[in-house]
Amino acid sequence: EPEVTQTPSHQVTQMGQEVILRCVPISNHLYFYWYRQILGQKVEFLVSFYNNEISEKSEIFDDQFSVERPDGSNFTLKIRSTKLEDSAMYFCASRGGPYYTEAFFGQGTRLTVV
Amino acid sequence: SQELEQSPQSLIVQEGKNLTINCTSSKTLYGLYWYKQKYGEGLIFLMMLQKGGEEKSHEKITAKLDEKKQQSSLHITASQPSHAGIYLCGAPRGSNYQLIWGAGTKLIIKP
Numbered sequence: 001e002p003e004v005t006q007t008p009s010h011q012v013t014q015m016g017q018e019v020i021l022r023c024v025p026i027s028n029h030l031y032f033y034w035y036r037q038i039l040g041q042k043v044e045f046l047v048s049f050y051n052n053e054i055s056e057k058s059e060i061f062d063d064q065f066s067v068e069r070p071d072g073s074n075f076t077l078k079i080r081s082t083k084l085e086d087s088a089m090y091f092c093a094s095r096g097g098p099y100y101t102e103a104f105f106g107q108g109t110r111l112t113v114v
Numbered sequence: 115s116q117e118l119e120q121s122p123q124s125l126i127v128q129e130g131k132n133l134t135i136n137c138t139s140s141k142t143l144y145g146l147y148w149y150k151q152k153y154g155e156g157l158i159f160l161m162m163l164q165k166g167g168e169e170k171s172h173e174k175i176t177a178k179l180d181e182k183k184q185q186s187s188l189h190i191t192a193s194q195p196s197h198a199g200i201y202l203c204g205a206p207r208g209s210n211y212q213l214i215w216g217a218g219t220k221l222i223i224k225p
Contacts, residue, residue, distance in 0.1 A: 006156075031211070042215050042216070043157075045212045045214065056210055098211055102159050102162060104159065105159075
């Protein structure tokens, strides 16, 4: 069964450092997303990506965040200068088509900023 | 902005018993997704409901969408330990159908 793969599963970084979270979406999917979940809180939408550009982003997704699909398979989330409050579980998701289709999620990357 | 409220927040159920989890939206629902979350396993898709009155079942889990009440319910029959986890509802919105989420219902099954 196809699946979304995220690496690493856990990353610890020092405040102010840059981190890149990696995702390999399902190969024929067209829509890609990043979500995050701070411990004990709701899952929050960060950004959606389609046709090699950002389609929509939330207020959380400020200038410190960026996404890229560099090679047609990987989908990355970069946080330029991490803050303590960036500590969360980050989920990547992909979808084959718009509207009423299932979004497949990766297992998440737990980011801990110290 | 749209908010999803799930109830109950947590639930402890004796194995073999039935249970229901609810998800209520502050705005009209144009579909509703149910996912299950277990630590280390990400978000596992359970069901997607598109239209008011729609009901879907998979194994012992049934979900229904009541558009007029802006609510969806998830019902588990004869619960098993494998049903334990956090159940999340998500409502699609935006140009790319990103999901907004409820806070989750934590389900514990007592043997």
